Amino acid sequence: MAATGRTGRPNQLFRNLNAKIASIPMILIALVVFLGGSVWTVVYSFTNSKLLPRLNFVGLDQYDRLWASARWIVSIQNLAIYGILSLIFSLVIGFVLAALMDQKIRFENVFRTIFLYPFALSFIVTGLVWQWVLNPEFGIQSVVRSLGFTDFTFDPLYNPSIVIYGILIAGLWQGTGLVMCLMLAGLRGIDEDIWKAARVDGIPMWRTYLFIIIPMMRPVFITTLVIIASGIVKVYDLVVAQTSGGPGIASEVPAKYVYDYMFQAQNLGQGFAASTMMLLTVAIIIIPWAYLEFGGKKRG
Amino acid sequence: TDLEVTHWWTSGGEAAAVKELAKAFDATGNKWVDGAIAGSGGTARPIMISRITGGDPMGATQFNHGRQAQELVEAGLMRDLTDLATKEKWKEVIKPASLLDSCTIDGKIYCAPVNIHSWQWLWLSNEAFKKAGVDVPKNWNDFVAAAPALKKAGIQPLALGGQPWQASGLFDTLALSLGGKDLYMKVYKDKDADAAGGADMAKVFKAAADARDMAKGSNVQDWNQATNLVITGKAGGQIMGDWAQGEFQLAGQTAGKDYSCLPGLGLSDYITTGGDAFYFPLLKDKEKAKAQEVLASTIVSPKAQVAFNLKKGSLPIRGDVDLASANDCMKKGLAIVAKGNALISTDQLLSADTQKQKEDLFSQFFANPSMTADAAQKRFAEIISSAD
Amino acid sequence: MNTSVSIRDLSLNFGAVTVLKDLNLDINDGEFLVLLGSSGCGKSTLLNCIAGLLDVSEGQIFIKGRNVTWEEPKDRGIGMVFQSYALYPQMTVEKNLCFGLEVAKVPKADIEKRVARAAEILQIGPLLKRKPAALSGGQRQRVAIGRALVRDVDVFLFDEPLSNLDAKLRSELRVEIKRLHQSLKNTMIYVTHDQIEALTLADRIAIMKGGVIQQLADPMTIYNRPKNLFVAGFIGSPSMNFFRGDVVERGGRLVFIVGGQEFSLDGYTAETPLAPGQKVVLGVRPEHIAVDGDIAPGQEAHEAVVDIEEPMGADNLLWLKLAGQVISVRIAGTRRYAPGSKVRLAFDMSVASLFDAGTEERI
Amino acid sequence: MNTSVSIRDLSLNFGAVTVLKDLNLDINDGEFLVLLGSSGCGKSTLLNCIAGLLDVSEGQIFIKGRNVTWEEPKDRGIGMVFQSYALYPQMTVEKNLCFGLEVAKVPKADIEKRVARAAEILQIGPLLKRKPAALSGGQRQRVAIGRALVRDVDVFLFDEPLSNLDAKLRSELRVEIKRLHQSLKNTMIYVTHDQIEALTLADRIAIMKGGVIQQLADPMTIYNRPKNLFVAGFIGSPSMNFFRGDVVERGGRLVFIVGGQEFSLDGYTAETPLAPGQKVVLGVRPEHIAVDGDIAPGQEAHEAVVDIEEPMGADNLLWLKLAGQVISVRIAGTRRYAPGSKVRLAFDMSVASLFDAGTEERI
């Protein structure tokens, strides 16, 4: 056979050159901003940088101080409470709403819009509105009291021991619509034959949801979990708008700690140490997931 | 030339005062581009700093006196005003001298002070006490004693906003007014942890715990909302800096008649003098640089000083201006300053980092009745021992 | 024989669309009835009505003589097997089989017995601990059948159970289902659009089109004596060859003329009398056309040209040009013809079909 | 004859998995080659390598003598038709046909001419202005073929083009593709797992398993003389009947013994000499077993019991119990047997296959 044409394997770098060129922004963002930025942050967390970053290493001092700080501990606890409850309630409420919506109801569009519209509003707006609704002098408490229940007390934003639940109420209000949407999409993706099979088997509806449908929606739950979780870690605006971390430090969260110490206390090193702790937590949760999702199984 | 000026003066009295500065500056043929950022210095400062370090500096910016801008200066990002200051003899006119000292780094002057603020004031609503049927207190102790009567009358004894710096400021005020000058200097200037944990300080903490009880139930966030409670007679009093004056004034109230003010909480003859100053980032644009100089000189000028400080309720930075139109309260303050009883404020003595930790501590302390004075004092001593 | 399932005047509309119309059907006890029709003709809809998964718009459904029109699926004594298997993916095979029984609070021992029996019948014993994802398509379908089996139902409903399987598995499972029916003797209603399945499995086939049953009869009748043109064309692969032509009298005998060629109708037994001049369609299946050597002596023969041939191993399919159209003829796989070669062929009129060109009904 | 496509030592790995291994294949100019194999054996992968849609791991590909191993798909002179049609849904049929030509900047007039020709060949003229969504499956596939046609390529690649169609359409389009090949005389490489398609369309069939070609030969050879047990079992529906037994000498002649029954091997022409004591597998196709009346006088016959029968219209498939196993036998559709009845049967050894039980290669 006459060997005309190219014989050798061409340089791999130049195959699909266009694709690689088009991916440059993504690669730059991933490497320079996300990876570079994170590494930069971690490195500077070992320094005593104040207002401006300085490479003056002090070992683990910033971390020692961080973990000795009552506010950081409270922040972590709050994040844990808020995170766990927010996950549970978002998933439960989102799923229940989606299940209700999936019953071939009338006015589905109207209900869906109602559940989803808060998602269009920023946390700042959400925080302001709920601050208003939960205000004991004007809001729910005063209304209920004016109805004659004078002992009624509902002032989550002014009670340090339950303030985080006040924030949770607002957070759920804002976010469950999206969860419902995701769940609904997942429900609609389930083979209708499964429902029929369950009906023929005489399995009641709630059991079908619980034992058959929910396990089948695992991928949707995972996607949703990731989306909610990424929001939880970042929760900041909501707290700032609703309580500014108060009363006292009762509703502080890690992201706010980072921001306050970096900029208000002008102690970058401390802020970076706190960010590094957050990064570490996120990494511990996310990397195994990302590995399973994107690295482990090869797509066709 | 347009010059963008950033600051966080957005309450009623503050905005009115800023307007005077702007007017004065505009009169020089330049234009004041207002860059107000609402939500107190805590919100505004990060933005200002980001912009300066990010290479997009404004023409001038407000900072508190003291150490907030120190690193920016050290990094060579700020403009040196020494020439102007020498020309206009700032060293001589600006009183007390500590104000200019905190603008001075390595012998160079980097900021133009605008006003003097003192924290140690107790503002009282005359109407509230009338309603409660007690005399208007003459000092903090009277006030504490009157609290039950106020409560009975359905009046909040002490108004305190939720912002952390208010709690922290209240405590510092108690420390100076109840603990005295020496204790104040030992703790805040010398960072003496033993003093901070000592018996004298314990008394202050005890008083803070009382204040906490009196403040319970004031569900407001901003300082001026708290002031408003006093203005409207819903609260008996508020410990707040002299800037609260501006709010009373704006509400059309008269000192002595509608409200009373007690510098040093009526117990002590010392106040601290902190305040605001304008810093001028280094700009490339020659025109703007010139305008910066004009602004600096405008700020320090007697006319602007009078106009501004009357509106703001703070004291002017120069001793050579005539404040005939000042009201009772301001005059009390001026008298103390004139006596030389002005101390350096905590803003200048402590780093922002320490201040922040203090704020965290006291906002927690004031919001959380279950935190004992002892525990708070222990933590306070820790903060002071590691302060810089 | 008793009727097991009885459908009376059944109609079903989706909004304005009528999918089933005045449908009547009686299925005998133990019968294997196949619903056959092209996609969208309403087979699944009918099955779902019987199962109670769809509410009927009009009419009644009786199972074992009981009016079940408004009853819940689980109370109807039916089991159903779906094309997509519809196994519960996160449960083991065993759990899939038990789940319905557990919910119905059948005693444990009883459940075990039934599962064991089903596992034995379907030979899925070794798979019981696996999850559906770890099963092949055929195994999954067997489990799906098992799920119906354990419920001890009177009537089995199959909705294209084998469509998702490849040809080999399909023919294997077909045999198994047939065997299952022979041993269980349950009533089975089986939807498919695969005619091989229909022909091999059915006791009777109901051919549907547009929500109406076209013909209901046993496979051989359907195959050999289709009631109308639709049924004739639908059944058989390759399709029956159709010739549109006229009946003409030639010397006292009736012949069929198309494209100038004449075919004697002597062997044909008409159900309604034929008249000369009638426009008709003649249908002859590919295997009912004899070629060259197969032609019996004396049989009327015509000449045709080979267009293409399709060898299929056992058989060889010839596409011939005759009377201006292409027809298919099935011959043994060993006999080969080159395209363009000439062949002689003869129709076996005794098994041919004649339809009225207008009404398309069998004559 | 010239080779049109030539594959040399081709290997392809996905990560650690080797999908194709040292594959060699020469396809002649104008040949219709079918790649046949079960799911996942690497057929599509091979086709994608030829098309340039996958980078090979090792080896070379030549088309028309040119090494195209690293060329872009568009430069290889190939056209490809996919199982899912892969029509651009937002473009009209016409636009679908033109797209490749427009991209290649072919002059407008030329494009029109070529589209018109393709439309004529494939009879899709009236559909040109429609969008794919408005077409039936068969029409879509025709358009997909047209898209390859307009590009005037040397080699057509088909990846299971008919799998998504129903049985009827499938057989129609099969004939059309055959006709297309006869008129265009292009090289065509056709992937399928439907053996009927393979047998009817191919000039040669390559049977693949696990990325290796098992046998490459013309359909009749593959059908009648399968090279190994896999090919034998893979081709033919229902499958060839296999008997695992021994070769034994009886009176100087070799016979095959299974389950106590003896079958004379006289008629079998072995490729390698048979030896007594050898363990072998005997394979006989269902249509090579004569039943009752079909048995030639004097032919060796055995008795069997009918298990079930599957009437399929033209044929009737009998499942019989013989020598302890169930075998299938194909008889004419008109002959029926009740389950349980006894039949006599005889194997046609001249077309049977014998495999070594160990190597599974043909003997």
Added chain:
Amino acid sequence: MADHSALNSVAAGLDPAKSRLGEGPSGRKPKPILSRRNIILYGLLFVAAAYYLLPLYVMVVTSLKGMPEIRMGNIFSPPMEITFEPWVKAWAEACTGLNCDGLSRGFWNSVRILVPSVLVSIIIASVSGYALANWKFKGAELFFSILVIGAFIPYQVMIYPIVILLREIGIYGTLTGLVIVHTIFGMPILTLLFRNYFASLPEELFKAARIDGAGFWQIYFRIMLPMSLPIFVVAMILQVTGIWNDFLFGVVFTRPDTYPMTVQLNNIVNSVQGVKEYNVNMAATILTGAVPLIVYFISGRLFVRGIAAGAVKG
């Protein structure tokens, strides 16, 4: 049941010749509108809807009241006297410092920020997603994984490095800089969406186009884009709401004359002059939320569809 069958037999009696109907129920199973199932179902839905609507109601009602009425108490009671004063004030008169032009200025700034940011971020993310889904190359998944993990990094952590980065490039404080920042933080989730969506399109379509000779960009523009409306709608909605609602970047990366609406909102709400003007705050809040809300109301249906296509098929 009994009376139904009675009814049916009457109905059957009308046409005895045709009907073969037997005893018992016939025809459509009656479904009372007030069945227990419906009561529970709609009951739950209405309760949930009330929870979601309550804040909106409070916002609207409050924004239409005068301050005296608000001080009197009940936030839920409808306004006795409707006034649009707060709206006018919020839009055009509210003060921050010396600037008393309310939200109006911020609105146009927001638009100026929004349009390029949405366009650029969607373009870059969709091309990246397309490259990831269809033109796999070595390392692509690694970069993508980093990107996705990046979605979890609190913004605060990244602000400082980005300030430095933009300063080094010299675009800090410009619109370009802000657009880049929005693009960066929109990347992870958008790329994920686009990648999943493009991966869910039949791969054969892409192969067919390659055989037809179309290159990277031709396939993107002529084949993929026209098929991707739903996912573009989702991306558009997410970005419009995200960018419009952004506060942190708006405040850090702009200057006062280009402050977006959220920053103005924050300024207005936090510039308490005397008493908190809740009605103005609420009007400002509604005005600020209006743009994303309108986008949702208009394209919500496509949003759900796109979510199904892009997010759930992970």
